[in-house]
Amino acid sequence: VQLVESGGGLVQPGGSLRLSCAASGFTFSSYSMIWVRQAPGKGLEWISYINRSGSTIYYADSVKGRFTISRDNAKDSLYLQIDSLRDEDTAVYYCARERWGDYWGQGTQVTVSS
């Protein structure tokens, strides 16, 4: 099982990014997926969940209306569209398999700064 995040970077407040998570080593379409983030020196924060088909989606209140989770089972990929970025969105963003996170990627850094 391997999960590889990409798409992070430095962005100005109010900007947008699209994070990707490429999955391999398992049948991606059979598993739900989550995004979790970790601000510098802080703990873990669950931010979003998507079920196997993409028909059920949940968000943390802190990102609802600004972040959009999606998946492409044909491409074994998970995505997180992040809009209207704020300073407090600066964090390492991890994708993980299943709601209980049995496998995690290495993370991608998102830095929001002017």
Add this chain to the structure above:
Amino acid sequence: DIQMTQSPSSLSASVGDRVTITCRASQSISSYLNWFQQKPGKAPKVLIYAASSLQSGVPSRFSGSGSGTDFTLTINSLQPEDLATYYCQQIFTLPWTFGQGTKVEIK
């Protein structure tokens, strides 16, 4: 939201010691409790799921117990490679929340 409170926030122990970390939920979460280990600069790794089930590949010196609101992670015979921050997480009710973490240092 369900608040998860871990104690202690940090601890220092010697190799071979038995270490216990507790996690308390602000309301009952049945056994929907996971424990994660995060080594410096690395992604978290699940150790225990459903409060007491050992994830495949995790050394047997790690164990979890509890249900309802009070949970415990025990490390029997602490090893140098157990230097890490440990987090509990409830997945009983949205939003799925983590404890603040317990940093384990080796004396």
